[in-house]
Amino acid sequence: MSSKPQALTSIGPMRAFAANSKKIAVELIEINENLLGFNQYITEYYKQLSETWGVAQKKVNQKAPKIPQDVEQIEATKRIWIDIFDNDFTELFDSKKFGENYGNLVSKELELTKHWNNITNVILQSVNLPSKEEVDEVYKEIHSLKKRVSKLELELKKEKRKNAK
Amino acid sequence: MQNESTIDPKIIEEVLKFSRNVIEAPKFVSAPDEINLEVTPHKVVQQIDKTRLLHYKPISGTKHKTPLLISYALINRYHILDIHPEKSWVRNLLEQGFEVYMLDWGTPTSMDKYLDFDDYVNGYLESSVEYIKNQSSTEQISLQGYCTGATIATAYTALYPENVKNYIATAPVIDGWKDTTVISNLAKHMDADKMVETIGNMPPEFMYYCFSVLKPFEQGIEKYVKFFKNIDDKKYVDNFLRVEKWLGDTPPIPGELFKQWIKDIYQQNLLIQNKMHVGDELIDLKKIDMPVFTQVAVGDHLVSPECSMPLHYAVGSKDKTLKIYPTGHVGMIASSLSQKKVLPEMGAWLAERS
Secondary structure (H helix, E strand, O other), X not given: OOOOHHHHHHOHHXXXXXXXXXXXXXXXXXXXXXXXXHHHHHHHXXXXXXXXXXXXXXXXXXXXXXXXXXXXXXXXXXXXXXXXXXXXXXXXXHOHHHHHHHHHXXXXXXXXXXXXXXXXXXXXXXOOOOOHHHHXXXXXXXXXXXXXXXXXXXXXXXXXXXXXX | OOOOOOXXXXXXXXXXXXXXXXXXXXXXXXXXXXXXXXXXXXXXXXXXXXXXXXXXXXXXXXXXXXOEEEEOOOOOOHHHHXXXXXXXXXXXXXXXXXXXXXXXXXXXXXXXXXXXXXXXXXXXXXXXXXXHHHHHOOOOEEEEEEOHHHHHHHHHHHHOHHHEEEEEEEOOOOOHHXXXXXXXXXXXXXXXXXXXXXXXXXXXXXXXXXXXXXXXXXXXXXHHHHHHHOOOOHHHHHHHHHHHHHHOOOOOEOHHHXXXXXXXXXXXXXXXXXXXXXXXXXXXXXXXXXXXXXXXXXXXXXXXHHHHOXXXXXXXXXXXXXXXXXXXXXXXXXXXXXXXXXXXXXXXXXXHHO
16 A cells, blocks of 8 residues: 555655645635735725825815915915814724724734744744744743742732831 | 916925925934933832833932832833923922832733733732832832823722822723724724734734824824924924834733733723723722822823723722813823923822822
């Protein structure tokens, strides 16, 4: 059985290589799926920005003189432009539709990052280095130990202070 | 020829002057490394992990018995409270005769992603309070919290009321559902679990994005136009660069702390409902029974007054004061208004009780 050429990938170093290649391929396929969602939200993001820009510019055109003739008029036009644009964009950023879309956009970006992390983990493990999860476990353990030591030190200081009185 | 439009020569003059200022700007502007933001002399008296406890050197002698500890925000660094000798919050308090300590949260790294509210409240803040009590031989201190630092200080004050003689909450983040700012809108729709699980700490880039959507045209365009217009004004340029350097220095926020902050404060609004836990302990704002001084700014676009003011009504204190100032989030702590009005009023209130 093992003499068959197709079985070569199931033995020895080639087995790990094949398994890793498969994992990476799966991640890349999923990245493409995520990219579709990401593109949908980023398109909506820029659509919201450009629509708000268009509406704000129309308001400025209605309020400001066509061509400013002197320094004061330039200053006044600039002020109108800034105030209207700031108000309209703040209204957009405050809105539920912006918040939801932005939340989804960030979420999709994080999913893309997660796939990237997964690919990196496969590579790290293939060269016998700890994965992100393994490093996180070490960090968690260090955090827990430091917390216990700090609490004990603090208790000791309080006790010493009490005894000194 | 009468229909021909003429251009005001002043416009050309202004354009030329502005262009000259842009070209000459590098001559007047210091490199960020040349600007020292730690203006008031101090000593680092305690260091735990990345946090540092700073003790400021008295200026006019200590007139008040109770020392004051400042718990700065988690966003940017504490330097804004000591940004310039003429606008320094710390210096002003020293001049009023208070003994001032500041807790610098430091710059967390990936390793610190598991730090949470428990570490900040029951660890760093409690250790600092214990240090100050030991050094000054007092049983109680005065505590001031600013912005998110006030959320941490509020939790501390509720858990350890016996340690806090007076509590000052400056633009505290308390009632997330009432917050009307852009930041709160973004926070309410954020998947904090996914963010922390994927990238660990909350990265500075995300905070820069949040800053960029706050008055984007005033802050992103007009501010820099004004800067180039005033490039000859040494004092203006110095002040501008100090604030810019401060704005650009945003440390990451530890993942677990960030997650709890977003979920408990902005999404579920647990703190104001007395349902938030720090470690295993429940935070009950009614346990805050010492004198409380709450400061809010009407024009605060980072923490709206509606988000801060509920603290005043939620605490159990009988001696409580709410002050509302006609300024913004940073204006309340680093401006001429803060020097002329905010600090003298706070100092007078604190002096009576210290």
